[in-house]
Amino acid sequence: MADQHVQTLPPSPEKATLEGKNKYLGFWLFLGGETVLFASLFGTYLGLRGSTVDGPGPSELFHLPLVFIMTMILLTSSLTSVFAIISMKKGNYKGLLAWMTATVLLGATFLGLEIYEFVEYVEHGLGFTTSAFGSSFYTLVGTHGAHVAFGIAWITTLIIRYRKSGLTLTNAPKFYVAVLYWHFIDVVWVFIFSVVYLMGIGG
């Protein structure tokens, strides 16, 4: 009886069960939907970014150093989540939890900087209702920030819930899918720093 409750580690524990495979496939469908959601927000921002009325415009507000630091933090958090998955495939559960915690901490730092940034912009006179540029900017970047916040909450929940269970065929797909979500947040940020910040400053 005791032998039945021991599973040996497969090469890809996240796809070893039908449930895991379905989660993996379904999650990519969800990411497709997210892509279109962000496309509509990007389109709106690009259409409205010139409409600043009397409020401040992008080139008066944005500062490259802060955006560069935020970008590097988010990119590094993507790498730590890659390390988490490699640890998982090695069967190193403690390593998985440690790298996931590092990812959450980096994500929280990013979110803190984004909140600081928004507070700064409001002090410079750009509110949500100041101009069409303000509304579309806060909606686009704010939706991304909300995704970061949701990702942090999601991964933290996983870490707390499975802190003692060890790696199982049930939680491996859950960690894997959460990491995919985290990478997707980083993918969206690549377009945000290029289209919103760099294009806002450079022309």
Next chain:
Amino acid sequence: MAQHGMDPTAPLTGEPTKKTRRKLAKEMRTQLIGFGFMIFLTTMAFISIASDEIPSGFAIPFILLLACIQVVLQLYIFMHLNERGNGWQNIMIWTAVLIAIPTVASLMLLLGIVKY
């Protein structure tokens, strides 16, 4: 795949095989090289905007190209779309991109140029 006697809630034990270990070591290298390349692309994009030497007529298309390259790298290296058996995953994300492009283009035209 849920065979008889398989308990998905049991902790996984045992070491990965030698083959898996080798694969993971190779994977680690790929990921680190990919990460280095992404850092490079990001830095290039920031420099091309920060520098006064580069005209914005060149810098804007250049950073958009860099962004597209970096996103493809992220999808295929960090998110493993290049691995075997990911056909449907590829179809889903590229279908989304196919819808996203006219979405962005039409919103830019309707809001930015036509206005109402």
